[in-house]
Amino acid sequence: MFKGHNLPKRVLIIYYSFTQQTKLQLKQLVAGLESCGIEVTQERLEPISPYDFPFRSGFRLALAMVETFFRKRMKIMPISPRCMGEWDSIILAGPTWSYHPSGPILDFLDRYGREVCAGRKVIPFISCRSYWRWHYRTLKTYLLGCGAIVEKPIVFIHPIREPWRLIGLVLQLRGKMIRREKSWFRKHYPGYGHNKEQGAEALQQGRQLAEKLLENR
């Protein structure tokens, strides 16, 4: 017979990632959780009509920036029914889009937020270029509205100084990143997104979260 306190701790990760930065950071977090025996289930949100990556014109990119500023929803495919199960913790992960959660995350919250998150502990996980606080506030408001218990967010910011960070993001989104390692630009901008140290930090955060969950046995 099972004894409740011997059951493994279970974490659900619901995520969307457009340029793979959230996904890469999550991979490390999951490694940290699983190294401590936590059972992790991942659900990737899949938009029905995603933006092209890279954006095919500056106009399309600008339009996406405006739409996302006004929190335009991006409709997702139905999520797996397993998400409605019992979880010790849920991680809701995705990028910042024009100061807000991304369109697929907003659509998830509208359509499934209550069913999946009500009464559950939810940890927001954010990947962004620089500014996440408004995104977090919006997410928190939506999650509280769904009846979730919102925990401290896990946030990763691109680790490069401005203006290079912004220029690098635009080049990446337009598929025009300068590849030549020895170029003048690359001296200031070694690469798009998060770096190895942040990957190690995510692994550590996964272990810390696992310890916290195991303490609550």
Ligand SMILES: Cc1cc2nc3c(=O)[nH]c(=O)nc-3n(C[C@H](O)[C@H](O)[C@H](O)COP(=O)(O)O)c2cc1C
């Ligand atoms: C349409 C769009 C809007 C964005 N707006 C912001 C923003 O307002 N603030 C910010 O810090 N980063 C912004 N970013 C950058 C992403 O948040 C960042 O590149 C993130 O690491 C991407 O994560 P992902 O690869 O998981 O999609 C935006 C990216 C896109 C595509």
